[in-house]
Amino acid sequence: MALEVNYEQLLEEQKEPNTLIVDIREPSEISETGALPGSIHIPMGDVRNVFENFSEEEFQEKYGKPKPTTDTKIIFSCRSGKRSMSMQQTMQKLGYTQAHHYPGGWLEWEEKSAGRRK
């Protein structure tokens, strides 16, 4: 079963400096909505290459966060959980044992956090 976080857990993880949240939507989607707060943006098709081939320095420079190790808690998020689940499974198979995903995705985050902001 895919490792998941729900909305409440995501809110906690957004405050956790050692967790890496990755918004894997396409650049066009991000420019429409903005990326998930606390996340870095890597489009789905680039994630594997970036995780496997970037040096620690390149990763830090481009994303402003330490490059994840296979033990880093990672949370993938997309629009509504399909792509993030597939990404979670791919990265878990590659040895990222703490790869999680947020099934609610942007749509749930936006809906729930609209209420909180008011």
Ligand SMILES: O=S(=O)([O-])[S-]
């Ligand atoms: O974002 S999605 O892959 O669930 S449509």
